[in-house]
Every structure is written in structure tokens, then in C-alpha cells.
Amino acid sequence: MSSGPHNRGPDLTLVAEAAPSSVASPRSEQERPAARELDWSIYMARAQDGDGEAYRRLLEDVTPYLRSIAARHFQNSGDIEDAVQEVLLTVHAVRHTYDPARPFGPWLVAIAHRRVVDGLRRQGRSRAREVALDIEHETFAAPQANLAETASDGRVLRDAIEQLPFGQRDAIRMLKLQGMSLKEAAAASGMSIAALKVATHRALKNLRKMFGRQGGKT
Amino acid sequence: MITTPDLIESLVAGAKPVRRLRPPAARAALWLLFALAIVSLLAVSHGLRPDLGARLDQLLFVTGLAASLLTGVLAAVAAFIVSLPDRSRLWLLLPAPAFALWVSTISYGCLTAWVEMGADGLRLGEAVDCFATLVLISAPLSLAILVMLRYTALLEPARVAAMGALAVSAIAATALSVFHSLDATVMVLMWNLGIAALFVGLANLFGNKIFSLVAPR
Numbered sequence: 001m002s003s004g005p006h007n008r009g010p011d012l013t014l015v016a017e018a019a020p021s022s023v024a025s026p027r028s029e030q031e032r033p034a035a036r037e038l039d040w041s042i043y044m045a046r047a048q049d050g051d052g053e054a055y056r057r058l059l060e061d062v063t064p065y066l067r068s069i070a071a072r073h074f075q076n077s078g079d080i081e082d083a084v085q086e087v088l089l090t091v092h093a094v095r096h097t098y099d100p101a102r103p104f105g106p107w108l109v110a111i112a113h114r115r116v117v118d119g120l121r122r123q124g125r126s127r128a129r130e131v132a133l134d135i136e137h138e139t140f141a142a143p144q145a146n147l148a149e150t151a152s153d154g155r156v157l158r159d160a161i162e163q164l165p166f167g168q169r170d171a172i173r174m175l176k177l178q179g180m181s182l183k184e185a186a187a188a189s190g191m192s193i194a195a196l197k198v199a200t201h202r203a204l205k206n207l208r209k210m211f212g213r214q215g216g217k218t
Numbered sequence: 219m220i221t222t223p224d225l226i227e228s229l230v231a232g233a234k235p236v237r238r239l240r241p242p243a244a245r246a247a248l249w250l251l252f253a254l255a256i257v258s259l260l261a262v263s264h265g266l267r268p269d270l271g272a273r274l275d276q277l278l279f280v281t282g283l284a285a286s287l288l289t290g291v292l293a294a295v296a297a298f299i300v301s302l303p304d305r306s307r308l309w310l311l312l313p314a315p316a317f318a319l320w321v322s323t324i325s326y327g328c329l330t331a332w333v334e335m336g337a338d339g340l341r342l343g344e345a346v347d348c349f350a351t352l353v354l355i356s357a358p359l360s361l362a363i364l365v366m367l368r369y370t371a372l373l374e375p376a377r378v379a380a381m382g383a384l385a386v387s388a389i390a391a392t393a394l395s396v397f398h399s400l401d402a403t404v405m406v407l408m409w410n411l412g413i414a415a416l417f418v419g420l421a422n423l424f425g426n427k428i429f430s431l432v433a434p435r
Contacts, residue, residue, distance in 0.1 A: 048235065048238055049235050050234060050235030052230050055229075055230050056226060056227075059229060059230065060223075060226060085222055085225050088222070088225060088226065088229060089229075090372045092232075093369065093372055094303065095233075095236055096238055097239055097302050097303060098238075099238065099239075099241075099302075103304075106304040107304040110303040110373075111373065114303070114372075114373055114374070
């Protein structure tokens with residue numbers, strides 16, 4: 001569908017008159033909000049007619065401005081970026097409601113405030129249901145997630161290894177805790193490889209038996 | 219989460235030329251023309267009330283009729299203006315004087331008629347007929363204004379829905395008082411005020427969801 005024929009007359013003259021100044025002095029945009037707003041108005045008018053480049057410049061130009069509006073209401077940078085994106089999406093969805101004969105600023109700010117208020121409401125709702133999670137609060141149902149308990153599990157395992165008979169204890173320490181190969185362990189302990197294998201097997205069996213009484217896991 | 223530059227790229231890529239909205243007054247006029255067409259069709263199929271000529275000589279009836287019609291027109295204009303993001307909310311007050319006048323004539327007519335006729339002025343047959351007419355007028359008008367203002371779901375849904383509902387109610391009430399000789403009883407008050415309150419209340423409760431059904435996303 002092509003753009004409608006109505007409501008065009010004044011906009012085209014506006015574009016023709018103001019376009020050269022906006023192209024010639026892009027640096028002065030920061031100092032002159034009125035000129036900047038006029039540029040936005042022109043970009044939006046062109047974007048409505050299907051000019052993708054003008055649309056990209058408009059969206060890129062307004063993003064820092066929207067971010068500053070959002071930053072007044074949100075602290076979290078993720079929330080600020082969410083709000084900016086919501087505003088951009090809304091601007092995109094309702095861009096046909098902008099009348100280029102009117103100033104662009106109030107149109108944009110009205111949409112931005114609408115989305116910021118929605119964001120604050122959503123935040124209020126989720127805050128009412130959720131509790132902020134600190135590192136000290138990390139307690140989950142899955143035992144693997146609880147680091148403090150893993151440490152105490154390690155202590156329990158070491159105590160259990162201490163209770164094993166002498167040969168089995170050495171075999172487990174060398175082969176499983178220190179990570180030696182069978183050959184290295186045989187050289188270090190003077191036991192044969194076959195004897196080490198048997199000792200390790202018995203040690204694991206004994207440990208399994210010890211822990212089986214408590215929870216059933218090795 | 220998508221980054222903002224990526225979002226801008228995707229929006230630019232999906233940007234087609236759009237048709238700018240006509241001025242709000244012109245869009246309101248379009249909707250009112252549609253309302254006129256509906257009411258005229260109903261007038262042809264249903265027929266006007268038999269005592270319309272006599273009633274049109276009564277100042278109270280004419281004032282009420284004009285006030286409700288004016289409320290409908292102004293509320294429609296206000297709905298289309300307020301639906302745009304950059305317009306003042308003070309436009310919501312546009313139909314207020316006409317609405318106040320309309321409400322005052324209904325109440326007065328009801329009180330005088332109550333004294334004259336007594337409580338047995340209500341008849342079920344007429345009431346059901348009246349209700350059918352009401353639905354026949356309101357349903358297409360509500361649907362039309364809903365579609366015409368669908369983009370407002372992303373902006374100010376509750377206020378615009380309330381204003382649109384007021385416009386529909388006022389137009390429907392105007393048509394009812396031309397079609398049905400059910401005035402001067404509690405019925406008129408119930409219909410005119412009750413329906414307006416119901417529409418506005420529902421629109422306030424579900425404003426967001428109602429427009430979201432047809433929202434552009």
C-alpha cells in the first residue's frame with residue numbers, strides 16, 4: 001500500500017526548507033533542541049513515506065534521549081534498556097498517528113511516558129511477588145547448587161576415607177584424590193598394580209556401604 | 219535479550235510506508251456518518267414512534283434529544299482527538315456541558331412522568347423491543363469505533379474507550395427516543411444512564427483488553 005495522498009501539503013514544504021540546514025550542521029544539534037526536534041519531525045515525515053535511512057537516523061537519534069527519560073525512573077540499566085525498547089516498538093506501531101505539521105517532541109514524550117508508567121506498574125507488580133536474591137540467600141532444592149554443603153560433603157568423605165583400612169586408604173588417596181596413574185602409585189607404594197586395583201575396588205565398595213546408610217549416593 | 223541497535227535494525231527493515239491518519243474531526247465525522255446510516259436503516263425497518271410529531275412540540279423532549287445528540291457528536295470528536303498521543307487530556311471535557319444538560323432533562327422527565335402515570339408504565343414487550351433496537355445500534359457503532367481507534371491500545375486505552383462508549387451510548391439513546399414511546403418512565407433513566415454507565419464502566423475495567431484484541435503489534 002502506498003502512503004495516503006492527504007495531509008501532505010505543508011510537510012513537503014517543511015522538508016524542502018529545513019533539510020539543507022539539518023544536513024549542513026549536524027554538530028549544532030546538541031545546542032539547539034528546537035532544531036533537533038525539527039530534524040526529528042522531518043525524519044519521521046520521510047519515514048512515514050517509506051524512507052528507511054531517515055527512519056534509522058530518527059530511531060538512533062532519539063534513543064539517547066529516550067534513555068535519559070527512562071533513567072529518571074529506573075535505576076537498573078536492564079530496566080532502562082527495556083523501557084527504551086518498549087518506546088521504540090510503540091513509536092513503530094503508532095508512527096502513522098504522527099502529524100508532521102505538529103512538533104515531534106510532545107508526541108514522542110507522551111509515548112515515552114506512557115511506556116515508562118507501564119514499566120513502573122509492571123515492576124511494582126513483580127516486586128510485590130518476588131524477593132531480591134542475594135548471594136547469601138542461595139539455597140536451592142538441588143543439592144549440587146548449595147556450595148556450602150558441598151564443602152561439608154567433602155569433609156565427610158575425607159573422614160570416611162580415614163576410617164578405611166591402611167592399604168585401601170592409600171590406594172584411594174593416590175589414585176582418586178591425588179590423581180596418580182596405576183604405575184606411579186605402584187612405584188610410590190611398592191604394591192603391585194593388581195593389588196592396587198583390588199584395594200581401590202574394596203575401598204570404593206566400603207565407602208559406598210558407609211554412605212549407603214546415610215543417603216544412598218557415592 | 220535483543221540489543222537496542224539490533225532492534226532498530228529490525229524495525230527499519232520492517233518499516234513500510236504508512237498512511238497518515240486524517241485529522242481527528244474528519245475521522246469523527248466519518249464515524250458519525252456511519253452512525254447516521256445505521257440509524258436511518260433502522261428508522262426505515264422499524265419506523266418512528268407514532269407520537270413523534272406531538273413530542274417534537276415539547277421543549278423538554280426537544281432539549282433532551284438535542285442534548286443527547288450533541289453529547290454523542292462531541293464525545294466522538296473528543297475520543298478521536300484524545301486517542302492521539304500529543305493532544306491535551308482537557309479535550310475529554312468537550313462533551314461535559316451537553317452531557318450535563320442531557321442528564322438533567324432525563325431526570326426531570328422521569329420525575330414528572332412518574333407522578334402522572336404511576337409504576338405500571340413499564341411493559342415487558344416494549345422493553346425487549348427497545349433492548350433489541352439498542353443492541354442493533356450500539357454493536358456496529360462500538361465495533362466501528364473500536365477498529366478506528368485500535369492503535370490507542372498502546373497509548374491511553376481507558377480514557378479513549380470511556381469517551382467512545384459515551385459517544386455510542388448517546389447516539390443509541392437519541393435513536394431510541396425517536397423510535398420508542400417508552401419515555402417518561404423509569405425505563406428511560408435506566409436505559410440512557412444505565413447503559414452509558416455500563417459502557418463506561420466496562421470500558422474502564424477492560425479498556426486495555428478490549429483494544430488489545432484489535433491492536434496493531
